[in-house]
Amino acid sequence: MSRHLTLRKKLAKTQTSLWAYILIRVVLLIGAVSIFYPFYNCFVISVLPYKYSTSFGFYLFPPEFEFANYQVLLASESFQNSFLVTLFVAVVGTTYNMLLTVSMGYALSRKGYYGRTFFINMVLITMFFSGGLIPTYLLVRGLGLIDSLFSMILPLGIIPFWMILMKTFFGSIPDALPESAQIDGASDVTILFRIIIPIAMPIIATITLFYAVARWNEWFNGMIYIRTADKKPLQLYLREMLISMDSKRLDQSALSALGGNQRIYTRSMQMAMVMLTTLPILCVYPFLQKYFVKGIMIGSIKG
Amino acid sequence: MLAKLWKHRFIYLLLIPGVLFIIIFNYIPMYGITLAFKKYMASDGILGSPWIGLTNFKKLFAQPDFWRSLRNTVVISLQRIVFEFPVPIILALMLNEINGRLGKRVLQTVYTFPYFLSWIIVYGLIFNLLSDNGFVNYILVSLGGEKTALLTSRSFFRPLLYISSNWKGMGWGAIIFLASITSINQELYESAVLDGASRWKQTWYITLPCIRPTIAIMLILAVGNTMNAGFDQIFVLYNPSVYEVSDILDTYIYRRAFSTGSNFGQSTAITLFKAVINFALLFAANAGAKLMGEEGIY
Numbered sequence: 001m002s003r004h005l006t007l008r009k010k011l012a013k014t015q016t017s018l019w020a021y022i023l024i025r026v027v028l029l030i031g032a033v034s035i036f037y038p039f040y041n042c043f044v045i046s047v048l049p050y051k052y053s054t055s056f057g058f059y060l061f062p063p064e065f066e067f068a069n070y071q072v073l074l075a076s077e078s079f080q081n082s083f084l085v086t087l088f089v090a091v092v093g094t095t096y097n098m099l100l101t102v103s104m105g106y107a108l109s110r111k112g113y114y115g116r117t118f119f120i121n122m123v124l125i126t127m128f129f130s131g132g133l134i135p136t137y138l139l140v141r142g143l144g145l146i147d148s149l150f151s152m153i154l155p156l157g158i159i160p161f162w163m164i165l166m167k168t169f170f171g172s173i174p175d176a177l178p179e180s181a182q183i184d185g186a187s188d189v190t191i192l193f194r195i196i197i198p199i200a201m202p203i204i205a206t207i208t209l210f211y212a213v214a215r216w217n218e219w220f221n222g223m224i225y226i227r228t229a230d231k232k233p234l235q236l237y238l239r240e241m242l243i244s245m246d247s248k249r250l251d252q253s254a255l256s257a258l259g260g261n262q263r264i265y266t267r268s269m270q271m272a273m274v275m276l277t278t279l280p281i282l283c284v285y286p287f288l289q290k291y292f293v294k295g296i297m298i299g300s301i302k303g
Numbered sequence: 304m305l306a307k308l309w310k311h312r313f314i315y316l317l318l319i320p321g322v323l324f325i326i327i328f329n330y331i332p333m334y335g336i337t338l339a340f341k342k343y344m345a346s347d348g349i350l351g352s353p354w355i356g357l358t359n360f361k362k363l364f365a366q367p368d369f370w371r372s373l374r375n376t377v378v379i380s381l382q383r384i385v386f387e388f389p390v391p392i393i394l395a396l397m398l399n400e401i402n403g404r405l406g407k408r409v410l411q412t413v414y415t416f417p418y419f420l421s422w423i424i425v426y427g428l429i430f431n432l433l434s435d436n437g438f439v440n441y442i443l444v445s446l447g448g449e450k451t452a453l454l455t456s457r458s459f460f461r462p463l464l465y466i467s468s469n470w471k472g473m474g475w476g477a478i479i480f481l482a483s484i485t486s487i488n489q490e491l492y493e494s495a496v497l498d499g500a501s502r503w504k505q506t507w508y509i510t511l512p513c514i515r516p517t518i519a520i521m522l523i524l525a526v527g528n529t530m531n532a533g534f535d536q537i538f539v540l541y542n543p544s545v546y547e548v549s550d551i552l553d554t555y556i557y558r559r560a561f562s563t564g565s566n567f568g569q570s571t572a573i574t575l576f577k578a579v580i581n582f583a584l585l586f587a588a589n590a591g592a593k594l595m596g597e598e599g600i601y
Binding site for chain 2 (some may be wrong): 013014015016017020021024025027028031032034035036038039041043045058076099100101103106107108110112113114119122123126128129130131132133134136137138139142154155157160163170188189213216217218219220225235236238239243267271272273276277279282285288289291
């Protein structure tokens with residue numbers, strides 16, 4: 001009763017009506033549940049033992065848990081291959097992204113050298129014009145990258161938005177800092193690695209994560225440039241599984257331990273795959289979230 | 304002059320990798336747009352292929368599938384502005400009403416998460432919910448309806464686009480509006496409360512007018528993006544039985560170039576056509592916003 005009264009008082013202070021107060025919370029809660037539920041349903045299906053699969057209906061709680069689908073996937077060479085491909089693309093690709101983004105972002109944040117405006121415009125133009133699908137495809141083919149893992153790495157170097165964010169951050173570091181180091185006799189390299197980069201570490205970490213997530217989620221380049229099935233990234237492996245599941249590509253000994261092909265419920269296997277592909281994003285998400293609001297706010301200040 | 308160049312040699316050194324990347328992967332393909340006016344010969348490359356004037360465009364405009372994909376692109380983009388554009392704004396206004404720090408944080412965490420997933424993963428989740436014995440059909444049947452193959456239903460395809468797109472992107476989209484709301488001067492609200500303005504009136508007369516410039520910029524950008532109706536999402540979700548309502552210019556370009564023949568000249572012609580219209584729309588929307596007293600994007 002007293003809680004209710006304090007709420008009333010609080011609402012009166014901001015002139016909020018009780019109905020609006022309740023309605024907003026109910027709508028937001030329904031929204032949050034509808035975002036969460038598809039993941040939960042996916043998880044339930046992925047651990048549902050075969051015998052429940054034919055009965056029509058949905059389980060709020062799975063009557064029994066079985067992680068056999070995950071075991072089969074993890075033991076399958078086809079899964080391991082595409083996982084390693086994605087891991088390679090993510091690690092090498094993100095390093096490549098960061099080398100380009102940090103070096104160019106820092107150079108463009110410095111002032112007073114010839115050609116600065118020219119180089120900035122050079123980047124800005126790429127935000128509005130692009131060659132599009134076919135010319136890019138022909139370029140990658142011309143470079144001899146078809147069916148090479150580097151076809152998924154090299155064409156995605158700088159995302160202009162992140163580079164400009166980087167530049168804006170470097171630009172916000174007071175000039176006095178590098179200048180006093182210069183007077184003390186520090187070289188350009190020392191200034192960059194000992195002073196600038198340590199200060200910029202939080203934003204560098206954020207941008208690294210964003211690039212890494214983009215790399216993890218990448219599938220389009222894999223689809224048009226990669227021919228060999230074993231070199232396809234995880235996302236495409238998932239897509240192929242969803243379109244038509246070919247159990248021959250799964251690990252046969254793990255399958256027979258399960259009781260053979262007839263014991264797999266296709267959709268459970270597919271959902272286990274969805275969960276496995278989502279998991280890494282879920283793991284880095286807390287770190288992403290910590291910074292993205294700040295990141296976007298810096299980005300929205302015109303650089 | 305040379306002394307100045309030499310003084311900044313470290314900066315130029317740092318610029319080399321980025322500039323090389325941009326020239327190779329951004330500017331060389333831009334030159335490739337000339338393919339729109341050429342007949343592409345694999346043996347001659349882009350430079351050596353013969354010029355054929357507007358033939359690619361003429362052939363393109365003679366195909367009914369091109370007009371179908373153009374119509375779908377425009378309709379889907381406009382419907383996105385109606386059904387998707389306002390959602391993050393409303394979400395931001397509602398999240399702004401949550402005073403508890405923890406509650407707000409938890410809600411924002413949940414709402415933003417799907418943005419970081421690929422459309423293939425989201426397709427997996429949709430596929431699960433809409434499958435023959437999935438959640439949605441279970442609800443339909445228990446409400447007395449019939450099982451429906453929703454993924455191949457023409458009438459359901461576009462609603463599915465807008466629902467899934469909002470599901471995935473509204474939390475992320477709300478961030479920019481929330482940031483804009485946070486920067487509003489609090490004194491405005493304090494004096495409004497003193498004058499006895501209700502919370503609703505505060506939203507209508509203070510919050511919305513204050514975030515109007517942000518809304519205008521986002522709307523101009525959305526209009527300037529009309530010719531891109533969301534390739535990733537549609538490509539992952541569509542199938543031949545719904546081409547009639549789902550095939551957009553980008554998916555059409557893709558199929559013409561990679562699955563039904565390899566007509567690179569005509570595909571590039573569509574890319575150019577799209578870019579020209581998008582620019583025209585961007586300028587028109589910006590001019591319109593300026594006439595209405597907004598700042599615009601340039």
